[in-house]
Amino acid sequence: QKEVEQNSGPLSVPEGAIASLNCTYSDRGSQSFFWYRQYSGKSPELIMSIYSNGDKEDGRFTAQLNKASQYVSLLIRDSQPSDSATYLCAVNGGSGGYQKVTFGIGTKLQVIP
Amino acid sequence: GAVVSQHPSWVICKSGTSVKIECRSLDFQATTMFWYRQFPKQSLMLMATSNEGSKATYEQGVEKDKFLINHASLTLSTLTVTSAHPEDSSFYICSAEAGTRRYEQYFGPGTRLTVT
Numbered sequence: 001q002k003e004v005e006q007n008s009g010p011l012s013v014p015e016g017a018i019a020s021l022n023c024t025y026s027d028r029g030s031q032s033f034f035w036y037r038q039y040s041g042k043s044p045e046l047i048m049s050i051y052s053n054g055d056k057e058d059g060r061f062t063a064q065l066n067k068a069s070q071y072v073s074l075l076i077r078d079s080q081p082s083d084s085a086t087y088l089c090a091v092n093g094g095s096g097g098y099q100k101v102t103f104g105i106g107t108k109l110q111v112i113p
Numbered sequence: 114g115a116v117v118s119q120h121p122s123w124v125i126c127k128s129g130t131s132v133k134i135e136c137r138s139l140d141f142q143a144t145t146m147f148w149y150r151q152f153p154k155q156s157l158m159l160m161a162t163s164n165e166g167s168k169a170t171y172e173q174g175v176e177k178d179k180f181l182i183n184h185a186s187l188t189l190s191t192l193t194v195t196s197a198h199p200e201d202s203s204f205y206i207c208s209a210e211a212g213t214r215r216y217e218q219y220f221g222p223g224t225r226l227t228v229t
Contacts (some may be wrong), residue, residue: 032216043206044157044225077145090155092216101147101218105156 004091006104014112019076019105023089032092035074039085079111117209119221134192134224136207142187143209151204163190197228
């Protein structure tokens with residue numbers, strides 16, 4: 001079983017719509033959860049961190065965490081073509097040691113103008 | 114804040130030579146730095162974890178004698194690819210953990226290595 005699972009996509013949404021990206025993780029002891037955005041040919045960029053159950057909003061981005069279901073999601077409101085990228089879910093902590101971050105394969109998002 | 118630089122951004126070298134890549138945290142001290150490799154259309158692969166003043170911890174399957182890591186200070190880690198071969202051609206990315214920010218990693222811009 002993969003430690004962090006994401007659908008590789010591509011996920012296509014029209015401009016202005018809400019993009020919903022999902023991630024599940026296997027280690028119930030995980031403590032910290034991150035979403036990174038990676039444009040093609042570039043390195044990842046941290047866009048959201050979430051540590052407790054519930055929602056965390058930052059501009060057009062909302063991260064949602066449900067530890068009981070071992071589920072993390074990222075919502076992007078009013079999607080723009082510039083949001084087209086691969087979104088990596090990352091999970092830290094648990095049995096892998098507190099410093100080890102495990103990345104999912106990433107979901108490719110395409111925002112259609 | 115939390116800016117990480119990497120140098121060079123790209124390098125071409127001949128097979129059998131060695132290449133050194135530098136990773137610097139510019140506005141924070143990083144007790145821990147990480148080195149990743151990413152092949153086209155694949156996910157990030159953690160190569161090693163580097164702690165300042167101690168030996169790096171390598172992931173399974175990564176040759177520590179081939180990929181030499183030195184974390185000499187709280188702001189600098191280096192990766193040296195020794196006796197490079199064409200199969201080492203990849204995108205190498207470092208990241209640094211800002212210790213006060215609960216394990217958030219900040220990535221450098223990456224180094225694209227081509228071995229001919």
